[in-house]
Amino acid sequence: MVALVIAEHDNASIKGSTLNTVTAAAQCGGEVHVLVAGANAAAAAEQAAQIAGVSKVLLADAAYFADGLAENVAEQALAVAGSYSHILAPATAFGKNVLPRVAAKLDVAQISEITKVDAPDTFERPIYAGNAIATVQSSDKVKVITVRSTGFDAAAATGGSAAVEKLSPVGDSGKSSFVGREMAKSDRPELTAAKIIVSGGRGMGSGENFKILEPLADKLGAAMGASRAAVDAGFVPNDWQVGQTGKIVAPQLYIAVGISGAIQHLAGMKDSKTIVAINKDPEAPIFSVADYGLVGDLFEVVPELVKELG
Known part of the structure; x- marks a missing residue:
């Protein structure tokens, strides 16, 4: 058996989620190959x-792969799919965009967001917002799988010495074109890769009040996150959202401030190694998953915490 990982990258470097996907692919048994479809992507x-x-x-290097358009990347994956027993990609926006197209064209069922490989044909994945784990066995000839990166350790980024084989790129599908990208720039770590995250919820009261969390995040070198309620209220941008409909994270330390702990939010962060909750409501569901809880007014507690950190 040979597994193919469709790499997520920016043409210059490989994204961290790809490393977790390689680990999952290796557990499927056999060799692991990686497909890099990009433009001037030799460095990646x-x-x-x-x-x-x-x-x-x-x-596969061609100008029309530059922006990772799903139609083109999927066609490139399909061009080599016949050689593989498993095709995997990270369960990120990239992977969720590409792999359903691959599965549909191969006429197989996609297995989404696996968190464990029990056997080459058997996988575990969360359902009901992570409140239950389904064990899925597939008899499809090719297993098409998205991988929840928080479920697998990252493969070592160095130490390998694989050969790079250049493919003849498939043609541009012409079905879509890249128009533009608006990126929120920040000096803080990327949310899904951060080792420490400070998140705020509806209890923050306003977007202006989120500034109270910035000194804490700066002291800890943390990324900033938010609950869906805070995003829906317009307090912060939606790329801060942690949860079932946002980003799935599992940092070493997750600090939840003014977050009640709705199921959809817990589904996105409960695998964090250490969870600290600050909330004035002692009955808030967030305390059920927290390793450390502090009942108090966040507008008093957070400045005091920053002061204690020095």
């Missing part, structure tokens, strides 16, 4: 070749 391919456990990197 070389980086993929250094990932421990990868035996081959396939590089």
Whole structure:
């Protein structure tokens, strides 16, 4: 058996979620190959070749792969799919966009957001907002899988020495075109890759009040996050959202401030190694998953915490 990982990258470097996906692919048994479809993406391919456990990197280089359009990347994956027993991608916006197209064209059922590999044909995935775990067994010839990165340790980024094989790129599908991208720039770590996250909820009261959390995040070198309620209220941008309909995170430390702990939010952060909750309501559901809880007024507690950190 040979597994193919469709790499998420920015043409210059491989995204961290790809490393977790390589680990999942290795647990499926057999070799692991990585597909890098990009424009002037030789640097990303070389980086993929250094990932421990990868035996081959396939590089498809063409201008129409520059922005990761799902239609084009999926067609490139389909061009080589016949050689693989498993095709995997991270369960990020990228992977969720590409793999359903691959599964549909192969006429197989996609297995989404796996968190464990029990056997080459059997996988575990969360359902009901993570309140239950389903064990899924697939008899499909090719297993098409998205991987929840928080369920697997990242493969070592160095130590491998895979060969890079250049593919003849498939043509541009012409079905979509890249128009533009608006990026929120921040000096803080990326939310899904951060080791520490400070999140605020509806209890913050306003977007202006989120500034209270900034000194705490700065002291800890943390990323900033938010609950869906805070995002829906317009307090902060939606790329801060942590939860079932936002980003799934599992940092070393997650500090939830003014977050009640709705099921959809817990589904996105309950795998964090250590959870600290600050809320004035002692009955808030967030305390049921917190390792440390502090009942109090966040507008008093957070400044005091910053002061204690020095």
